[in-house]
Amino acid sequence: MSERRLPVYILLDTSGSMRGEPIHSVNVGLQALLSAMRQDPYALESVHLAIITFDTEAREYMPLTPLDEANIGEITTPQSGATFLGAALELLVKCVDNEVRKTQGGVKGDWRPLLFVMTDGSPSDLQAYRDAIVEIKKRNFGSIVACAAGPKAKTELLTELTDRVVRLDTLDSAAFISFFGWVSASISIGSSSAGINTQTTLPPPPPEINMVI
Numbered sequence: 001m002s003e004r005r006l007p008v009y010i011l012l013d014t015s016g017s018m019r020g021e022p023i024h025s026v027n028v029g030l031q032a033l034l035s036a037m038r039q040d041p042y043a044l045e046s047v048h049l050a051i052i053t054f055d056t057e058a059r060e061y062m063p064l065t066p067l068d069e070a071n072i073g074e075i076t077t078p079q080s081g082a083t084f085l086g087a088a089l090e091l092l093v094k095c096v097d098n099e100v101r102k103t104q105g106g107v108k109g110d111w112r113p114l115l116f117v118m119t120d121g122s123p124s125d126l127q128a129y130r131d132a133i134v135e136i137k138k139r140n141f142g143s144i145v146a147c148a149a150g151p152k153a154k155t156e157l158l159t160e161l162t163d164r165v166v167r168l169d170t171l172d173s174a175a176f177i178s179f180f181g182w183v184s185a186s187i188s189i190g191s192s193s194a195g196i197n198t199q200t201t202l203p204p205p206p207p208e209i210n211m212v213i
Contacts, residue, residue, distance in 0.1 A: 006046040006191050007064055007100050007113035010183075011088050013120055015055040016080035017152070018171075022120065023077045025173035029180035030072050036184040037067055042191040043184075044068060046111070050095060054088035056081040064099040083121045086128030089161075093135045112142030114190050116183050117161065119147070120171060122154035133161050142190060143202070147179060148212070155212045165212040166205060178208040 012026060030051075037043045049070050051061040055078050062072065096113060103109040115136075123129035136144070144162035148155045150171045158165045168175045185203045205211060 004046065004108055004110055005048045005064075005101070006043075006111045006187075007048050007050065007096070008187055008190075009050045009052065009092055009095070009113060009115045011052045011054065011085075011092065011115070011117040012061075012075065013055070013083055013085070013118055013149075014053040014075060014077045015083040015121060016078055017083075017120055019077045019079070021173070022149070022171040022176075023075060025171065025176040026118075027072075027075055028173050029176035030075070032177050033180040033184045034067075034070060034072060036181060037187060040184075040188045040191070043188050046191045047187060050099070051075075052088050052091055052095070054084050056084060058084055058087040058091040060091060060095060064095070082124035083119060084125050084128075085117070085119055085123035086125035086130075086132050088117075089129060089132035089136055093132065093139065096139050111190075112140055114187060115141050115144045116186075117144070117146045117158070118149055118179070119158075120149045120153050122152075122157050126157075129157070130160065136161065143186070145183070145186065145202070147209075149175075149179075159212070164202065167210045167212055168208060169210070170208075175208045178206045182206055182209055 047067045048064045050064040053061045101109040145164045146158035147166050149168045
């Protein structure tokens with residue numbers, strides 16, 4: 001019988017406004033997240049990580065991969081372009097439906113997936129975004145955390161997706177490393193408390209991260 005997995009999906013805004021230091025900082029933060037998670041035996045045993053990036057289109061940058069096999073290369077951004085967060089959520093629904101194992105025939109499926117979304121703007125495809133939220137809410141995530149990065153990110157639209165919205169005031173590497181460190185701590189808690197049916201408890205955020213609600 002295969003082990004129950006804890007699927008973790010990270011959706012990253014790679015639109016043109018993330019060019020330069022912001023996307024470099026995201027890459028540094030992701031590597032820090034991988035290192036931290038690999039030191040956690042609970043996470044190593046259960047966490048499978050997937051990354052979806054979105055700009056003028058959404059793509060599955062890394063399909064659901066066991067933590068010890070995850071290899072995140074350099075994520076890049078286009079010169080300019082839109083922020084199709086709605087398309088990213090639509091792709092996420094397909095990925096969850098294809099990748100997350102359901103309980104069948106007495107064999108328990110995966111734990112409830114965790115979702116972390118980071119954007120520095122607002123969805124260019126607002127109707128698709130709102131339509132996709134309806135589907136996301138049917139997928140029974142253990143926790144959904146949205147991060148509004150920088151001054152142009154619209155927190156009020158993210159609150160339509162989840163009641164766990166955080167804000168980063170700056171787009172520098174210190175802020176992103178703090179954010180991804182906090183994400184890895186949240187995933188660690190999720191992996192050690194998987195199976196509890198309430199929302200995954202989040203650790204208190206570091207000073208660079210402000211809880212919006």
